[in-house]
Amino acid sequence: MKEIICITCPKGCRLKVDEERFAVTGNACPRGAVYGANELRNPVRVVTSTVVVEGPASRPPEPSPDKGRGPGEAGGGVTLRRLPVKTDRPIPKDKMFEVMEEIARVRAKAPVKAGDVLIPHVAGTEGNVVATRSLPE
Ligand code: SF4
Structure with a gap:
């Protein structure tokens, strides 16, 4: 499980991302799930x-x-x-x-x-x- 901060908005949720399934927890909105998965798959x-x-x-x-x-x-x-x-x-x-x-x-x-x-x-x-x-x- 990888811990990252979502930088999509100023709230800065602490995300936990499963490194095998790319499942995200800790996100307060769906954009955090997309960011968290992308950050592990292909960070840009x-x-x-x-x-x-x-x-x-x-x-x-x-x-x-x-x-x-x-x-x-x-x-x-x-x-x-x-x-x-x-x-x-x-x-x-x-x-x-x-x-x-x-x-x-x-x-x-x-x-x-x-x-x-x-x-x-x-x-x-x-x-x-x-x-x-x-x-x-
Ligand atoms: S998960 Fe949603 S609310 Fe939380 S920092 Fe990311 S964009 Fe903002």
Whole structure:
């Protein structure tokens, strides 16, 4: 019997999941039963992060949130900024490091619109990495 916390809603029920039959107890609603069984069969998560976006150097650089490795003046007439992104669907937990590595390698170009796909089929999954806000040039 595996014990997990249901993260489907803020109530956070303590679930007990039978590892052979995937039967769930401790759930206050049916969504907990689905979450508990899926969490043992095929755990998935939406991944959130940021990507580097290149823009023209005419705009003032924004402060770097990661001590100089990210946004700022990149030289060569280019300014770097960070843009929040997420996967457009939950992806298998065992693919999360691969997804983060692909996100770290991306250098998008401004302008970007909220919802733009920046990495299709990330890490070979059905999920795409999309911009969660717009970034003008
Ligand atoms: S089992 Fe239902 S009520 Fe409990 S945390 Fe999950 S979604 Fe919320």
